[in-house]
Amino acid sequence: xxxxxxxxxxxxYRLWVGGSLVSNIGTWMQRVAQDWLVLTVLTTNSGTAVGxxxxxxxxxxxxxGPYAGVLADRFRKRLILIWTQTAMALCGLIVGLLVVAGxxxxxxxxxxALGLGIASAIDGPTRQAYVSELxxxxxxxxxxxxxxxxxxxxxxxxxxxxxxxxxWIGSGPVFLLSAASFAAVLLSLxxxxxxxxxxFSPTFRRRRQISEGxxxxxxxxxxxLILWMVGFIGAFGMNxxxxxxxxxxxxxxxxxxxxxxxxxxMAVGTLGxxxxxxxxxxxxxxxxIGGAVALGLxxxxxxxxxxxxxxxxxxxxxxxxxxxxxxxxxTSIQLSTDGEFRGRVLAFYLAISQGGTALGAPLMGWIGTxxxxxxxxxxxxxxxxxxxxxxxxxVSGRSPLPFKSQVVNALSLRRATR
Numbered sequence: 001x002x003x004x005x006x007x008x009x010x011x012x013y014r015l016w017v018g019g020s021l022v023s024n025i026g027t028w029m030q031r032v033a034q035d036w037l038v039l040t041v042l043t044t045n046s047g048t049a050v051g052x053x054x055x056x057x058x059x060x061x062x063x064x065g066p067y068a069g070v071l072a073d074r075f076r077k078r079l080i081l082i083w084t085q086t087a088m089a090l091c092g093l094i095v096g097l098l099v100v101a102g103x104x105x106x107x108x109x110x111x112x113a114l115g116l117g118i119a120s121a122i123d124g125p126t127r128q129a130y131v132s133e134l135x136x137x138x139x140x141x142x143x144x145x146x147x148x149x150x151x152x153x154x155x156x157x158x159x160x161x162x163x164x165x166x167x168w169i170g171s172g173p174v175f176l177l178s179a180a181s182f183a184a185v186l187l188s189l190x191x192x193x194x195x196x197x198x199x200f201s202p203t204f205r206r207r208r209q210i211s212e213g214x215x216x217x218x219x220x221x222x223x224x225l226i227l228w229m230v231g232f233i234g235a236f237g238m239n240x241x242x243x244x245x246x247x248x249x250x251x252x253x254x255x256x257x258x259x260x261x262x263x264x265x266m267a268v269g270t271l272g273x274x275x276x277x278x279x280x281x282x283x284x285x286x287x288x289i290g291g292a293v294a295l296g297l298x299x300x301x302x303x304x305x306x307x308x309x310x311x312x313x314x315x316x317x318x319x320x321x322x323x324x325x326x327x328x329x330x331t332s333i334q335l336s337t338d339g340e341f342r343g344r345v346l347a348f349y350l351a352i353s354q355g356g357t358a359l360g361a362p363l364m365g366w367i368g369t370x371x372x373x374x375x376x377x378x379x380x381x382x383x384x385x386x387x388x389x390x391x392x393x394x395v396s397g398r399s400p401l402p403f404k405s406q407v408v409n410a411l412s413l414r415r416a417t418r
Contacts, residue, residue, distance in 0.1 A: 019188025026181025028158025051365020062355030069347025163260020269319025
C-alpha cells in the first residue's frame with residue numbers, strides 16, 4: 001500500500017474513516033441548509049442572524065470543552081462517541097421535521113444549533129483523541145492527515161449536494177438526509193474491535209483534573225503558541241460559512257447552487273493539503289506558521305476579487321492554506337502530548353479554536369451586514385496575517401523571549417518522531 005494511505009491497512013481505522021466520511025457529508029449538507037434557511041427564509045439576508053447561529057453552535061465547546069477532555073481521558077472513547085453521534089443525529093432530525101411541516105421558526109434553529117454544539121463539544125476532543133488509539137504510534141501523523149482528507153472529501157461533496165438538493169427538494173429534506181447519515185458512523189463504531197485498539201489507560205477521577213491539564217500546557221511553550229494562534233485565527237479567519245453566504249447573496253446575488261460550490265471549491269484545496277500532509281512523517285514549523293500567513297494573504301486577496309468566479313477560484317488556495325495550518329496544529333498536539341493528558345489538551349485546543357469562532361462569528365457577521373462582506377473578509381485576513389507574522393517573530397532570532405528555542409525544538413517534533 002502507498003505510504004500516503006498506510007493507515008488504511010488497519011481494519012478498525014478503515015471502518016472509522018468510512019463511517020465518518022458518510023456522516024461528514026451529511027453534516028456539511030446540514031450546515032449549508034442551515035445557513036441558507038436562516039439567511040433566505042427565516043430572515044432577509046441577515047448576516048448577524050447567521051453569525052449568531054454559528055456562535056450558538058460553537059459556544060458550548062468554550063464552556064464544556066475542558067470537562068469533555070476529562071471525560072475523554074476517563075472513559076472509553078468509543079462509547080462516548082456512540083452517545084454523542086446519536087444526539088447530533090436527533091438535532092438534524094428534529095429540525096428537518098419542523099421545516100418539512102412548515103413550522104420552523106428562527107428560535108428553533110437557534111435551539112437546535114445550541115443542542116448540536118453541546119453534543120459536538122463532547123464529541124470533538126473524544127473523536128480527535130480516538131484516532132491515536134486506532135493506529136500504531138508511527139502511523140498517528142498519517143492517520144490524522146487521512147482523517148483531514150476524509151473530512152475534506154465530505155466538505156467537497158456535501159455543499160455541492162446541498163446546493164442542488166435545496167434547489168430541488170428544499171432545506172427540510174436535506175436536514176433529514178443529514179440525520180440519516182449518522183447511521184453510517186454509528187454502525188462503524190459498533191463494528192470496531194476494541195481488543196485490536198491501543199490499550200486504554202483511564203485517568204481515574206480526582207480533584208483538579210482540569211487544573212492539571214492547564215498546568216501541563218503552561219509548562220509547554222510550544223502548546224501555548226499553538227493555542228494562542230488558533231484562538232485569533234479561529235475568531236477572525238475561519239468564518240467561511242458566514243462570509244461565503246454573505247458574498248453569495250449580498251455581493252454577487254447568486255443562488256444556493258453557487259453558494260454550495262464555494263464550499264466545494266474550498267474543499268478541493270483542503271483535500272489536496274490533507275493528502276500532501278499524509279505524505280509527511282510529521283508537521284514542521286514552516287507548515288504551521290506558513291499556513292497561517294498564507295491563509296491571511298489569500299483571504300485578503302479574495303476580498304478584492306471583482307467577480308463571483310474569481311472569488312470562487314480563490315477558495316482553493318484559501319482551503320489549502322487553512323488545512324495546512326489546522327493539520328499542523330492537530331498533529332503537533334497528537335504527537336507531542338503525553339497520553340494521559342491528550343484528551344484534555346485536545347479539548348483546550350478545540351475550545352479555543354471553535355470557541356474563538358463562536359465569539360468571532362457574530363462580530364464578523366455584523367461587519368458583513370453593516371459594512372459589506374468584503375470588509376468582513378478583509379479584516380479577518382489582515383488579523384490572520386498579523387497573527388502569523390507575530391508567531392514568526394516569536395520563534396525567530398529576533399525574538400527576545402527566553403523560551404524561543406524550546407518552542408522551535410518542540411514544534412519540530414524531534415522527540416516525538418525520532
